[in-house]
Amino acid sequence: MKFIHWYPGHIAKAERKLKEQLNLVDVVVEVADARIPLSSMYPDLKDLIGEKPRLILMNKADNADIDRAKIYTDIIKTKTDCDILYTSAKDSRDINKIINKIADLSKPAITKLIQKGLLPRPARAMVIGMPNVGKSSIINKLIKKTKAKTGAKAGVTRQQQWVRINPRVDLLDTPGIIPVKQVEQSKALRLAFVDSIGENAYELESIAEEFLKIMFRLYPENIILKYGFEENEEFSLIGIAQKRNLIGQKSSPDTLRAASMLMNDFRDGKLGRLMLDE
Ligand SMILES: Nc1nc2c(ncn2[C@@H]2O[C@H](COP(=O)(O)OP(=O)(O)OP(=O)(O)O)[C@@H](O)[C@H]2O)c(=O)[nH]1
């Protein structure tokens, strides 16, 4: 596989900015992708946020194989001692539980204010996570309006933005950040699958080949059904190109278009409910 790498310059700045805002909030809401729960959680987040109460949202649950995801999220839950919700900004799953959780987690901070003789204020939570996991979409779902810009690419949210959800809760939308420190290639690969890292960081055909290998191990039926492979046939981009009649120069199978079709089908949820961490 070709190496996946990214440049940390602007990421370091985003991380710094996030740290600056941390003093203003009572709670951190971390959004990850339920299809790759381990790979999409920010590594060593505790170093960044310290003892702030944290709520974890495994989003895009509508496209995730939740039974398999739970194998990992149970471990995460034990390790972090944080509540985990499986949310979907598409079908609204568990969205209405978020506000109560934030209100609960912020109680100690608000109580402290009152004890100091200050007026109570709405709970403040900061929504953070890797790019494209659905942070802004969740916020829009909560306010039932399109206030935060969203899009199917990494880096849609450019600036932090406060949004009042209701009289009790204010949320800070933040730009997605990928870790300054390179993560393991197996994680980087999965982040590329879900479009969390920009397409300049990898070669599409290379990650699509890896995607097929993982699908062969975990969900062969989904690929067989979608593209019409035979039971014992090896999965390949050439195979997809042939079956879909994607012909390039000199009448050879167009593997780049096959890669693009495959990854788009996955990203659009057309390959079924999956969980790709191993
Ligand atoms: N199927 C599905 N798609 C979702 C869900 N949440 C968000 N999306 C889609 O995922 C893409 C990214 O959503 P955003 O809300 O822009 O993600 P973000 O985390 O704010 O991204 P950045 O601002 O780039 O960090 C959009 O195309 C959304 O429509 C979900 O729960 N299920």
Ligand SMILES: [Mg+2]
């Ligand atoms: Mg956003």
